[in-house]
Amino acid sequence: MAEHNWKITGVMESDPVQLSDTINAWQQSYLNALPFPAASIVFRNKKPVVLFCNAAFSEVASARKQPNLSASEEDNTVHLHPELVAALEYMPPSLRKPYQFDWMPPGREKRCVYQIKVTAMENPIIGETCYLMLPIDCTATAELHTTLRTKILRDSLTGLPNRIGFSRLLDDVIAMDDGNSPVAVIAIDLIRFSRINESMGSLVGDELLVSVARRLTSALRPGDRLGRIGGDQFGILLTLNHGTSDVWHTARRIKALMSTPFNLANLKVKVNCAIGFSLMDDRIEVSEDLLRDAQIALKHAKESDHVEVYNVGEASALRKRFSLETDLRRAIDNGDLHLAYQPIISPYSKRVVGFEALARWDHAELGPISPAEFIPVAEESGLIIPLGRWALEKSIYTQQDWDKQAGFALPIRVAVNVSALQLMRDNLTEVINSLSRQVGLNGERLTLELTESALMRYPEQSISVINTMHELGIKISMDDFGTGYSSLSYLKTFPIDHLKIDRSFIANLAEDKTAVAITRAIISMASTLSIKTVVEGIETAEQDKIIMDLGCDYAQGFYFSRPLPADEAIAYYLAANKN
Incomplete structure (x- = not known):
């Protein structure tokens, strides 16, 4: 959007009041002609005041009128939404380049996202600095970003967080860790999955993964999170309310649930699982550390046929x-x-x-x-x-x-x-x-x-x-x-x-x-x-x-x-x- 500079190019011999009304009418007509929301605002007593705006701007950015006003009391002045007023308070006093921020109008049935762009323009007619305010509709872009984010962070087969999404959950927990809310990560691997996939086909394999995801979900408590972290591996983010006993109880529940055969292609198929887990501690800085530790324990669990816990120092030995x-x-x-x-x-x-x-x-x-x-x-x-x-x-x-x-x-x-x-x-x-x-x-x-x-x-x-x-x-x-x-x-x-x-x-x-x-x-x-x-x-x-x-x-x-x-x-x- 090109910047607009309104300048006096000449003086007409006319009544000043009539001249002012003419200019105001022209400015309002100019804004009305724009096919997108636009307004001209000034700051008075450090508060933004709308001088002119078109109907599209009023619909997007104005505060809702009080429904109990009578016709005689009705105020036709356009008032900016309080959230916009608050956002404009952070605008620098002098603008050398447009000031921008994102805004979502509250109270709407459909979520809308706008990028508000504010550009300074000198207006010698009124002797004040005016600002052209343009709300740019970014809803479609935001929805696309949300869709892409979902695809990036979610497993399309099970609907669970994938490894990236599960890692994001862990990163959030690590960032908020205050030492008073210990957590553990459980890694689960399906022992015979590859054989089932090879002998019964990938569609049956996919059906098994969905069924396993449902069973694992049923083993969780409120607040625990499940993700698919690999082809036939699942991860659980577990809050430890009663120390490591919570992990062992959860592992036993999972083992019990997995002991029941799955109905696949008219066959009853029993699938065993290996379980390894790691505990949050001061060494952990990023989610991959916690996940890696759990998967190291999982490797031992496959060999021992027992639930295994990560031993501190194994990752260092593996790096060496x-x-x-x-x-x-x-x-x-x-x-x-x-x-x-x-x-x-x-x-x-x-x-x-x-x-x-x-x-x-x-x-x-x-x-x-x-x-x-x-x-x-x-x-x-x-x-x-x-x-x-x-x-x-x-x-x-x-x-x-x-x-x-x-x-x-x-x-x-x-x-x-x-x-x-x-x-x-x-x-x-x-x-x-x-x-x-x-x-x-x-x-x-x-x-x-x-x-x-x-x-x-x-x-x-x-x-x-x-x-x-x-x-x-x-x-x-x-x-x-x-x-x-x-x-x-x-x-x-x-x-x-x-x-x-x-x-x-x-x-x-x-x-x-x-x-x-x-x-x-x-x-x-x-x-x-x-x-x-x-x-x-x-x-x-x-x-x-x-x-x-x-x-x-x-x-x-x-x-x-x-x-x-x-x-x-x-x-x-x-x-x-x-x-």
């Missing part, structure tokens, strides 16, 4: 773990890891028969990081696959370097660990063939170590991989035997070559007769099946003597040597095997 994952990814890409080689010894001749390749990581800022810390991170994140490939490649190239130093092909086997994830997802055959072609290495100098848990988890895949590896001349070793859940019958099923007896059996070998008996039984059984045994964790001469008496084939441990860098490992080999 994620940071470690990021650094590990970079270390693998940049070649910042290295292999250490622990000798595998014949306990009788003390000659070296091979090495186990062990990944080591010297972090630039944190220093050496234990494999017990970064290997689980690699397995959880999938980095174990590139890490495993790197270890295979590095160990094969190291053997090639050793051969060059010795001047001939050394009869050394290097054992490389293979994870369950590698066994399932990586094409080990192609990886090893490709590496062998690059360096001309015979597979007979390589041993793959697989944990018994990996072998048992994927038995058919394991047997297939083992048979293929044997065709390439590669030996297979079952690592950490005795720590998992294997059946002895699997030793006959899996065509393994070596059995590594876990160090947990060896630690108290000198004092524990039961450990001696178990170790003897394992060695005897393996010998019967023509499987060589390797005992891990030998740290004393007494343990070395015991395993020799028991008939173990090979051993490794700090008693013989710690894991060595590649150059020290070949020197150790040459010294131990010089005769």
Whole structure:
């Protein structure tokens, strides 16, 4: 809207009163001709007074007349609505640009929204500053914003607040937290939802989600709020009137409600749920902290099949773990890891028969990081696959370097660990063939170590991989035997070559007769099946003597040597095997 400046451009020879009436009539006609509400106002005694306005403005912005006035008492003066008068009190004394504010006329059947725009105009005729006041109808825009807000904050299927909307509820609670109204967030996950969705279709899955939302709503008290925070996850904002007992009572109600089967597609389907919760405390600054904590507890609940509460410090540990994952990814890409080689010894001749390749990581800022810390991170994140490939490649190239130093092909086997994830997802055959072609290495100098848990988890895949590896001349070793859940019958099923007896059996070998008996039984059984045994964790001469008496084939441990860098490992080999 262009600004209007009314100026005197000439003087007519006329009666001043008549001239004033003419100008006033012209101004009123001008406003009446406008197709939108408009008024000219002045301030007298710091109060806004309407000089001229059109009917549209009067309809929008004027105060309602008293209904009990008689015809003779009727006041035709247009008075601004008190709310507008109050809003104009905040207007700066001198306006260099239009003053704007939003206003909703009260007492109307339909909600209307106006943007009031006030522009200063000098009026030398009356010797005062006039203000052009324009109410701009923004109702349609406001309704669109409300509709979009609803779509953004509401789940279209259940009608519940979605994750964004639920987070807004939490943010409001956090902002008003005074320490006297404790709250908790409960996270709920439907255990078999994906199977139902896959087997019965997405429409039935949607029907289940709506039914679950209704049941959960019935479990709430007045003031508690329910939201859908994920595909098959719901969140409850719970006010704690009686401490954490409120959470446990609510969790029991939810479990009881969910125990009743749902009628889906003419079938009765029982759906279990996992429940985890977090409590509001001084650490919480934003809603995502509270939600994240509840979902961490929910993850534990899925594993334990019990209602779980978040333990302070877990989020920090997860952040550290994620940071470690990021650094590990970079270390693998940049070649910042290295292999250490622990000798595998014949306990009788003390000659070296091979090495186990062990990944080591010297972090630039944190220093050496234990494999017990970064290997689980690699397995959880999938980095174990590139890490495993790197270890295979590095160990094969190291053997090639050793051969060059010795001047001939050394009869050394290097054992490389293979994870369950590698066994399932990586094409080990192609990886090893490709590496062998690059360096001309015979597979007979390589041993793959697989944990018994990996072998048992994927038995058919394991047997297939083992048979293929044997065709390439590669030996297979079952690592950490005795720590998992294997059946002895699997030793006959899996065509393994070596059995590594876990160090947990060896630690108290000198004092524990039961450990001696178990170790003897394992060695005897393996010998019967023509499987060589390797005992891990030998740290004393007494343990070395015991395993020799028991008939173990090979051993490794700090008693013989710690894991060595590649150059020290070949020197150790040459010294131990010089005769």
